[in-house]
Amino acid sequence: MAYFSKHYHNPGTAPGTLVGKADGGRPVNIRVLDYTGEEVEEVSLANAADCRAYLARDSNTWVQVNGQADPDTLRNLGDLFDLHDLALEDVLNTGQRPKIELYDDQLFIIAAMPLYDGENLEIVQISLFVGRNYLICLCPLDEDPFEPVRKRMRMPNNRRFTTRDVDYLLYALLDLIIDSAFPVLEQFGYQLEEMETDLLERPNQQTLSRIHGLKRELLLLRRVLWPQRELLTTLMRTEDELINAGTQVYFRDCHDHSVQIIELLESFREMATSMLDIYLSSISQRTNETMRLLTIIATIFIPLTFVVGIYGMNFEHPDSPWAMPELGWYYGYPMVWFVMMGITACLLWFFRRRGWI
Amino acid sequence: MAYFSKHYHNPGTAPGTLVGKADGGRPVNIRVLDYTGEEVEEVSLANAADCRAYLARDSNTWVQVNGQADPDTLRNLGDLFDLHDLALEDVLNTGQRPKIELYDDQLFIIAAMPLYDGENLEIVQISLFVGRNYLICLCPLDEDPFEPVRKRMRMPNNRRFTTRDVDYLLYALLDLIIDSAFPVLEQFGYQLEEMETDLLERPNQQTLSRIHGLKRELLLLRRVLWPQRELLTTLMRTEDELINAGTQVYFRDCHDHSVQIIELLESFREMATSMLDIYLSSISQRTNETMRLLTIIATIFIPLTFVVGIYGMNFEHPDSPWAMPELGWYYGYPMVWFVMMGITACLLWFFRRRGWI
Amino acid sequence: MAYFSKHYHNPGTAPGTLVGKADGGRPVNIRVLDYTGEEVEEVSLANAADCRAYLARDSNTWVQVNGQADPDTLRNLGDLFDLHDLALEDVLNTGQRPKIELYDDQLFIIAAMPLYDGENLEIVQISLFVGRNYLICLCPLDEDPFEPVRKRMRMPNNRRFTTRDVDYLLYALLDLIIDSAFPVLEQFGYQLEEMETDLLERPNQQTLSRIHGLKRELLLLRRVLWPQRELLTTLMRTEDELINAGTQVYFRDCHDHSVQIIELLESFREMATSMLDIYLSSISQRTNETMRLLTIIATIFIPLTFVVGIYGMNFEHPDSPWAMPELGWYYGYPMVWFVMMGITACLLWFFRRRGWI
């Protein structure tokens, strides 16, 4: 459904209720990446409870859960990492607005990653829990969108990354999430340009439908990107001990991108609205031109038809000199043509003076 | 009445005046739910004054008054629980905007619960008084909308609920009130989608009327939902002793929902406004197409009619070679057809080049 | 004049200049109501200077001046109660925006009371001076709009009113002024509803004119109601010694009404704007329908007229088989009818398929 994509429990349901989706049959894929400045270890886990081993270690642990999370996995993770019921409910009920919540010694972040295949815009909800030495990232997609980050961590020279705390990992993931709006907007930009050409050259119902669709998607995108910017403002300014001062300059950069994305979005929205006006003006202009053509044709031929109609009348009275004597004149017929050409010439001159032809 | 649904006293009436409605004949239904961590007791009372017994006890008491409250009941409650005259007046004069007021050792809250049956949107005013160990909830509906909460409290395993103070009960009720906007918006979303299809495929007066109606209801809804969000912001941040710090995380969640609802509402409003533009554009486009058809038909047949009109003229002069000699030509008639087909061909070619046919 | 109703002196006039209006011939009506908790005394005064007697007493005095105040009366009042020149100028030059000004030991308030008779909206400027034990209220109307307050003060059981300070009297007057917007908005609401029906059923120039007029009046109303709300915010929060803490809860109630009125007003304005769009759409839709009818009629009859025109031609050549042989066929005439009915049937089928008929 295009307008309402939020999952919600029935009003009156107890807070923190976790109910799986009807079609949530596919198993989730849990990948753990445990790193210190010295080494990076990657494993796939069958069960959320197996993370316990990494939690105790003096290393940073990135737990990535891909796929539609089922209530059991969430409950396991919740017990293990001491996650709040309300947060788990938000993870399950996708379609949340991006936000950041500070629990005692944990950050809970919901971010939104836009994906666009040229036709449909999908907003993927990424949920992140950040603790002192772990980061849990839940993504409902089956394939891992964070592979580029993983790749950078695996590279031999990247001690710059692995020697830092998990807040830098958080930055890396958020940066990827934020920046994924750029290709989406680039595509929207191309579409706007196409529409613009269409609008002025050949406006039709389909252009209208496309502009409307784009406007709807820009609105949808905006609904998640604005709170995402606030999220970054909070991160950039927070004085929580989980966020190092040295990482804040990176969050500032990320915030910058976020602002730029929103400004692009807003100007796209404005142009899309303006295009609706232009569509209407173009159509009116075309109607006007059509009307002119009709008026020219009708204004020239209707009087002429009247003239020839006159001489189609059958008045005849052998004795009356008033019974259409023109019909009997020697030059009657050429004179009618002459009159008609005169009328036509006058009208053509009139239309030319008004700039219609 | 669709635009003005506020009850008010005549200007100059003394503050705190309680006057029953003309049709307020039905008796109210008073239900008390008294709970401690150990037990939950439910009774129906005939008279508001009977609440006194529960007030003295060391337990939490939820007094639920369903139905259109009459002045006497309100005065009884007011005397018993020491409620402010202005607050009671607000309870009686429904159509108030949601608000929270802090009296000495009491909170007074007005909330708005939207109900939508697919045709009419009704905003039900819920009035709440919260004291140290009691909560009074007045709802003008005859049937109790808070039955789900009652059910959760009755469940054997729900000590999590009953061991808490009345602020948690307040949260439970407000959460239900806020969340009841989700199904309403979901229905509005479906309607928008339907209208969108109608607009582009078969715009008509009825679609226009529906968009207008939806816009009006969104506006009505917005008028109560914005102050309701402010109410929750206040609750979330208040440092009153009636609200425990541990409950504030729940109010934060509730506030989150409230923000999400408003953002949905605003984007619906924007889409509804955009749809009016699209309606206009669609209609103009259709007028344009109608005009084209008329112009094509008229432009082709009017000159032809003129041509055949010419040869319907009755010029005849036995001796004049100028008296429509064509009529007497051997191939006169086919030639006229030939000329007319030529004209038609030219015009068809002209229209095709312009992309009209 | 509808757009500019402000009285002003020529630029460069000295501040505090008091000039009477050209037509200001009617005498003002000065009524004093002097009250303590024990008794309420009412007198009519001929001269503003006679108030002096009440000023000295240890009672609260309400001086009500009804009618268009002349400069002399104002100067007398000003001397007696030590009113600022600029304030007196504002009293005389009606059409001021509502405001509150704190002088040393005096409050000066300008409020705006809307009156609507179904046709014209009038904004009456009420000027109030509040001192420690007196309140002066100037109202340009001839009859006293505050009679209901006076009545409440006269009632035997109303010690609740008379034992309080003049700030409560100020509240009572402001409450009446604010609440007098409710009946006005109620009438506007009914008008909007009427217009809405008209718009969708029979849009015409008059509806347009009414919507435009309503919009103008809403704008006028809004121009005074917004600053009036700010005025109440100030009163609600002020820590001046003239306003008791116990009265502030009443001002809060008044502020609440004020906010509600503004929200209603804003949604009316939005609906009125939306109605202009709907008017335009309705008209376009009607033009479209008119066009369709014309197109159907013209498209059917123009070709038929061409056909009958053909057989009105006078080709005749006794020897030529090409000279309209159809005219001489046995079934010529029925065949023409057959052809014409065929054309009509095709066109009707075409229009039905497009959903036009």
Add this chain to the structure above:
Amino acid sequence: MAYFSKHYHNPGTAPGTLVGKADGGRPVNIRVLDYTGEEVEEVSLANAADCRAYLARDSNTWVQVNGQADPDTLRNLGDLFDLHDLALEDVLNTGQRPKIELYDDQLFIIAAMPLYDGENLEIVQISLFVGRNYLICLCPLDEDPFEPVRKRMRMPNNRRFTTRDVDYLLYALLDLIIDSAFPVLEQFGYQLEEMETDLLERPNQQTLSRIHGLKRELLLLRRVLWPQRELLTTLMRTEDELINAGTQVYFRDCHDHSVQIIELLESFREMATSMLDIYLSSISQRTNETMRLLTIIATIFIPLTFVVGIYGMNFEHPDSPWAMPELGWYYGYPMVWFVMMGITACLLWFFRRRGWI
């Protein structure tokens, strides 16, 4: 030029560069008014340097420079009164936005005075330098707009004015500048009213052009009046030693006027925008009415013309009973009339039922 009236130096020019205008040939007119509580002395000076004499005295000096200031005069004044280069540049490059700048012991103010002659709106830049005991006012007009102030100062009873410091003089000048917007807005108000009548009664291209022109002028006016209000807010709140506390109540009054002017302006702007919509609606409504007339005429006469066309056909076959036998009927001709009147009656009934006639 209507849209861009700012004077600026080429980008990269050194700050404080003073270049005279090409046409700046007229000499300026320097008038000094020196006053104490005891006496008021007025002189005209030939040279800016001659002000020096007054500067040393223990009196207040008002230096008024009328006419397009040339760089030399400005440099002289600048040297004498120690004016900042950037301020002098702003005086010369007219078209600045109103602002207030606090230099060490000097205030620099740029204000904008609107003048309207019914056709063109001119914004005159007034530059003011205020020191401890002098005020310099530069005005590019040739005649002095501040004559009314001068007149008040000359009056015998006006010690209230002359005993005060120069900040009161500043108030008097600013008050005149601000209030000069009232007559301008009054004229705009009349024009709006005229346009409104035109719009609904006889919309035409010229009305459109006037609305557009008014909108442009309101926009221009708004661009200077908003910063002027901020200027007054600053003056009203400043704690600079150049502004006495006793004068601030006057600046508050002035600020009040400024707010009122802006509110009027904004509502005019809104009405002008609304009028564009009404223009469009009116035109559409007229097109609709025109269409209806055409459709009624065409729908009635086109079928009738077809009918009479039928009996203009020349089918004749002496032996065939099918060759237009109607032509030979005894009542043929009246029957045709009967049929045609029947058709007309039906169509008229149809149009009446639709409410078209």
Add this chain to the structure above:
Amino acid sequence: MAYFSKHYHNPGTAPGTLVGKADGGRPVNIRVLDYTGEEVEEVSLANAADCRAYLARDSNTWVQVNGQADPDTLRNLGDLFDLHDLALEDVLNTGQRPKIELYDDQLFIIAAMPLYDGENLEIVQISLFVGRNYLICLCPLDEDPFEPVRKRMRMPNNRRFTTRDVDYLLYALLDLIIDSAFPVLEQFGYQLEEMETDLLERPNQQTLSRIHGLKRELLLLRRVLWPQRELLTTLMRTEDELINAGTQVYFRDCHDHSVQIIELLESFREMATSMLDIYLSSISQRTNETMRLLTIIATIFIPLTFVVGIYGMNFEHPDSPWAMPELGWYYGYPMVWFVMMGITACLLWFFRRRGWI
């Protein structure tokens, strides 16, 4: 591409990645201007590393890098002046929004200089690094836009410039960048004026296209000018030791210009939007006029054609007095003319009364 001109790395790329553009083949041009109060030295460098010599001296050094910077040059500069990786990435990925960032002992500024050649608007990103005694300015253009500043520094009398710190140089450059928007807006102003005339006199599709184009460029310009204003607000208020208090008055002047530019821009945007409405109204007005002409012509001639059609009918029945007896009347033909002229006169009178002719 008109809508999306931002360069960005693929989401997930490491921060501070420097990748040259595909076409970035041209060598950059590095010019150093080293100045003290005594002397000004200018050199062109082949290699960024050669700046090292100037860095050590006790003079102010302005390093100007013109042309599309390649990653190597940037890395060299970065190593030499200790520039942050994220800043260098921003220099390379042009299309950033203007901003100011405070690193430990360095300011990093991105500014946007608009260039307009009458057809295309180009936004040039200028990157500035300011340290204690150096300023690095990177500009992707091949020719140096800051030549006017260089010229002022070379002038013999300009010790006012060279004796100051680099913050004054920063001001001089920013002033030039900001002020370069004035000529752009001046051109836009002229275009608006042209369009306005076109709109009201001869609206056509091309005008529409130009308005739309201008709106897009104003939007683009606005997207960079707003953050540029914020940048100047920061500079004006910053208490960083790199900015002297004496220079802040210059930044204030610069900020003033920035505000003025934005206000002009916003009013241009508003007028452009208003022009779209006027275009639509003009077109509708023209359609209306076209319709009127058609209606007048059709309404006059269609009934006349019907009349002449009547007497073209061939009813003849030798014995029937009903078989079009008019045809045989003595004054039949003149009477028809008389009737037709009567009809015409009535219609002309009708049209004149409605004000159509």
